[in-house]
Amino acid sequence: MLQYTDVHAHYGAIHALRGVTLDVQEGEIVTLIGANGAGKSTLMNTLFGKPRASAGSISFLGQDISRHHTHDIARSGLALVPEGRHIFARMSVLENLQMGSIFSDPAHFDADLQRIYGMFPILQQRLEQRAGTLSGGEQQMLAIGRALMSRPKVLLLDEPSLGLAPLYIKQVFNIIRELNERDGMTIMLVEQNAHHALRIAHRGYVLQHGEIVLSGTGKELLASPEVRAAYLESSAHA
């Protein structure tokens, strides 16, 4: 469904991705783990052309999208929940959700909204509140809800558990698993919280210095000695 082929990317002089090849199949949860600065976020942002891949190709549903405009890529059915959430702080919760559905059929709007309320009841209570006044966990739910409003074919989540209280972390991972199992949503997940991520993922990739160094099923990676040593024992159960 989504295919990176030998993708390189640069941030100024920094060579952030050095020939990444990976794929995401329909209905899968694929996770990408790695240390800070390994290039995980870059990998996701390159999909949207921010920054653009300097070499290689990225295809979605059989079409090379690596030269398309960011907004066209988003409209083609890819929704990103970025690191740091990037909700619109000076807009209400409802307006944030409306921003998510700009290019979907208005006839779906009410049904989609009800679906989001079902997943995140707290958002319904806070509908008229300015999004900037929500707690970190609530903002994360809003960011996920906003992404889902566009009915994406692939949902991309960048560090959704970062900075959240343990209770919210659990809730976020439950939601991800539920979206996949119940709705068949294809999900690509970038996480530092390798333990949680690998447990719910079908497959995973380990990224180091801009290169894929290891890949396998979630179970295989959880059991792999390298992964255990580098990403699980030290960070434990954050």
Add this chain to the structure above:
Amino acid sequence: MGQFIQQLINGLTLGSVYGLIALGYTMVYGIIGMINFAHGDIYMVAAIISVTVITLLAALGISAVPLALMVTLLVVMAFTAVYGWSVERVAYRPLRTAPRLAPLISAIGMSIFLQNMVQLTQGARVKPIADMMPGQFNLFTFDGFTVFLSYTQLMIIVVTVVLLAIFTYIITRTSFGRQQRACEQDQTMTALLGVNVDRTISLTFMLGAALAAIAGVMVTIYYGVVDFAIGFVAGLKAFTAAVLGGIGSLPGAVLGGLIIGMLESFWSAYYSPEYKDVAGFALLILVLMFRPSGLLGRPEVEKV
């Protein structure tokens, strides 16, 4: 007393014009955080075009005022919107990621260019038109002083109030308004949601220019004379109005315009017309000293 009310009416009229121009400043500032110093000259271009259109309509024998006014507004808005679009495209978009000073200089360059272009192509002489809407309401007489409200003044004030209402609605309630506010807060995220950010910015420039166009037409009808240089001072006053009201705030822009307009009227009537600009700019300095975010602006401090 009669004199006072009359100056109030004159001030409201002048202030409405400043307010209309200030709306364009504030919208553009809101979305890309830059002061479009060529905005006053867009207004001047609109005034010059309106002279042509009004003269042409008169030559064609179209004398029904509402019809002539509508046609003039539509034609001038269309032309001026194209100017607004072009200015953004040529002078600002290439500098979107440049340091903040670069687009500012580019804006001043654009302002000089527009003035000189009009001077070269239209001539430097003042262009008069016949009074399009003669007539006035004599409101009341007080101590032998008759207070009046001319049809043109009434039109200017009403148009300003209606446009403020329409634009406030567009920005706060419509999908385009949400996209625009989203661009203002986080352009990258807005693009990630499928919004064409460049297009949204272009549209904002065109709307701002259309507002300046309306102000240009109003002023042409009100004063009956325009020339290539009116944009500079009007732009500066409108900029003052936008900052005074709180830049980024639509009602603030109109409020700031009204305050500057009334201050100038009263100052000219009771003190000295030569120093009316001093009064306006002195007020700006005071506001910036004691309330830097303007009267209706929100403070820059944001919880992240």
